[in-house]
Amino acid sequence: xxxxxxxxxxxxxxxxxxxxxxxxxxxxxxxxxxxxxxxxxxxxxxxxxxxxxxxxxxxxxxxxxxxxxxxxxxxxxxxxxxxxxxxxxxxxxxxxxxxxxxxxxxxxxxxxxxxxxxxxxxxxxxxxxxxxxxxxxxxxxxxxxxxxxxxxxxxxxxxxxxxxxxxxxxxxxxxxxxxxxxxxxxxxxxxxxxxxxxxxxxxxxxxxxxxxxxxxxxxxxxxxxxxxxxxxxxxxxxxxxxxxxxxxxxxxxxxxxxxxxxxxxxxxxxxxxxxxxxxxxxxxxxxxxxxxxxxxxxxxxxxxxxxxxxxxxxxxxxxxxxxxx
Amino acid sequence: xxxxxxxxxxxxxxxxxxxxxxxxxxxxxxxxxxxxxxxxxxxxxxxxxxxxxxxxxxxxxxxxxxxxxxxxxxxxxxxxxxxxxxxxxxxxxxxxxxxxxxxxxxxxxxxxxxxxxxxxxxxxxxxxxxxxxxxxxxxxxxxxxxxxxxxxxxxxxxxxxxxxxxxxxxxxxxxxxxxxxxxxxxxx
Numbered sequence: 268x269x270x271x272x273x274x275x276x277x278x279x280x281x282x283x284x285x286x287x288x289x290x291x292x293x294x295x296x297x298x299x300x301x302x303x304x305x306x307x308x309x310x311x312x313x314x315x316x317x318x319x320x321x322x323x324x325x326x327x328x329x330x331x332x333x334x335x336x337x338x339x340x341x342x343x344x345x346x347x348x349x350x351x352x353x354x355x356x357x358x359x360x361x362x363x364x365x366x367x368x369x370x371x372x373x374x375x376x377x378x379x380x381x382x383x384x385x386x387x388x389x390x391x392x393x394x395x396x397x398x399x400x401x402x403x404x405x406x407x408x409x410x411x412x413x414x415x416x417x418x419x420x421x422x423x424x425x426x427x428x429x430x431x432x433x434x435x436x437x438x439x440x441x442x443x444x445x446x447x448x449x450x451x452x453x454x455x456x457x458x459x460x461x462x463x464x465x466x467x468x469x470x471x472x473x474x475x476x477x478x479x480x481x482x483x484x485x486x487x488x489x490x491x492x493x494x495x496x497x498x499x500x501x502x503x504x505x506x507x508x509x510x511x512x513x514x515x516x517x518x519x520x521x522x523x524x525x526x527x528x529x530x531x532x533x534x535x536x537x538x539x540x541x542x543x544x545x546x547x548x549x550x551x552x553x554x555x556x557x558x559x560x561x562x563x564x565x566x567x568x569x570x571x572x573x574x575x576x577x578x579x580x581x582x583x584x585x586x587x588x589x590x591x592x
Numbered sequence: 593x594x595x596x597x598x599x600x601x602x603x604x605x606x607x608x609x610x611x612x613x614x615x616x617x618x619x620x621x622x623x624x625x626x627x628x629x630x631x632x633x634x635x636x637x638x639x640x641x642x643x644x645x646x647x648x649x650x651x652x653x654x655x656x657x658x659x660x661x662x663x664x665x666x667x668x669x670x671x672x673x674x675x676x677x678x679x680x681x682x683x684x685x686x687x688x689x690x691x692x693x694x695x696x697x698x699x700x701x702x703x704x705x706x707x708x709x710x711x712x713x714x715x716x717x718x719x720x721x722x723x724x725x726x727x728x729x730x731x732x733x734x735x736x737x738x739x740x741x742x743x744x745x746x747x748x749x750x751x752x753x754x755x756x757x758x759x760x761x762x763x764x765x766x767x768x769x770x771x772x773x774x775x776x777x778x779x780x
Contacts, residue, residue, distance in 0.1 A: 516760045517729055524758040525725040531617050532644060544652065552646055555674040563725050 279358065279377035287311040290372060299358075299379050301351025317348040339364045340373075345380070357381045400479065400498035406491055408432040420479070420500050422472025438469040460485045466501070477502045518571045525564045529557050599627055599777060600751065602634055605714065608749045609772040610740050614756035616778050621645070623777050624718050625657045627751060632663040636714045639665050639704045643691040643722040646671040665708065667700045669693075683707050692726030694735045701739060705746055713748050715739075720754040720767070729763040740770045 279299050282291035292307040300307075300317060307313040318324035327346050334341040344360040358377040365372055394401055395415045403412035413428045421438060428434045439445035448467050455462040465481045479498040487493050536553045539545045545553070600611060615623040624640075631638045642650055647666035655661055669691040671678045678687045686700040705713060717739070723732050736752065743750045752771065756778055759767070768774055 513762065520729065520760045521724050524721050524755065527617050528722055535621060549649055552674045553649065556670050559673060560725050
């Protein structure tokens with residue numbers, strides 16, 4: 268065996284003899300595990316060092332035995348080793364049996380995929396912990412990714428959704444509405460490869476209606492495109508906005524209308540005074556009434572301001588600041 | 593003005609219908625007086641709930657318009673609020689401390705209707721718009737619902753006056769569900 272090739276390889280390579288005794292241990296194996304060639308070669312002691320936890324070591328052994336029962340090699344077996352410095356590294360193992368001078372040996376090639384796995388886990392964690400519905404669709408429209416927020420918002424689990432494309436029928440059960448949305452999307456996509464802030468109303472598994480603002484992006488190349496659909500649940504925001512509009516309408520009505528009424532009452536009082544229809548006490552009573560009305564309107568305005576700024580926390584911050592002056 | 597009622601349909605009144613009467617702000621008082629005169633001509637006793645002008649002034653205006661004061665009684669939510677103290681006069685006027693006091697207003701409606709039992713009675717509420725000074729639209733809506741239910745149970749017709757375009761669409765749509773007919777007097 269060419270020791271130059273073994274030593275310069277960027278992956279761990281160990282040649283194993285009988286009972287997994289180490290015959291050869293390359294430089295990458297030394298670097299990854301922290302154990303030198305001298306420590307590894309000549310015995311199978313290294314495996315106990317790499318898998319110090321007895322239960323875990325036994326489970327790895329059982330897996331290997333199970334694989335080797337049907338064939339003489341294994342592929343892409345992932346295990347976690349403990350290095351000399353106590354670090355955990357994830358190794359992806361592939362083996363091959365070779366014959367050399369009439370003797371059979373196994374070559375175990377171990378690729379350190381720790382960084383890749385951590386990066387995968389980080390990516391999955393980002394996808395899963397995102398507070399937005401995230402779905403990835405393959406070119407046939409089948410769902411490939413359905414994150415936790417998607418599960419929480421829609422009520423449909425990853426297991427039910429992944430690999431299929433019929434969740435949209437459940438989310439948009441009304442055929443006419445669904446067709447309208449599809450046409451709208453097709454229209455947008457014919458001009459761009461994506462759409463932004465498209466609002467639709469979905470029906471969740473529990474029967475609630477939620478308003479989702481969708482953004483999409485296309486990823487991929489050479490005709491094999493995937494769609495990433497990001498949906499933000501804006502139901503609460505819509506409700507807050509509706510509440511705000513309702514409140515503003517109420518405020519406008521309860522300020523504008525009474526001020527006009529007070530004006531009309533005063534105008535009519537003046538007319539009746541000019542016509543000599545009122546006694547002084549009656550004039551005073553009418554004016555008192557309008558003073559009281561005006562004071563009440565002023566109190567209402569103060570109450571509205573307080574309610575808007577302090578009580579209605581659902582109102583978006585920007586509106587609250589605006590209303591608070 | 594002819595001798596024939598032209599705001600409220602007499603047959604509809606006979607059927608104890610409930611009306612929402614919309615008027616421009618300048619004509620609210622005028623409409624109030626016209627309706628009272630029409631009701632009086634049709635032989636109705638009208639219980640006027642006034643939240644705007646004191647009963648003493650309204651009665652003067654009605655008299656000036658040729659209405660028999662005996663054909664009208666009042667629930668007055670203005671006078672006590674203005675002069676602080678006024679005694680009820682059975683069959684003529686019930687005073688309420690404040691237009692926002694819906695409990696007292698409800699009691700006064702019940703008592704006034706009892707006092708007029710056996711007569712052809714109609715309630716005139718003047719006006720929903722003024723109530724907005726003292727109550728939220730949600731509370732107004734609840735109160736109007738309460739009063740319309742009471743009128744139906746007691747088999748009495750009622751007319752609610754409001755300024756046209758002064759109510760927000762939400763309150764307006766609720767009110768229209770409580771009444772039988774909406775009359776926009778400015779369209780006539």
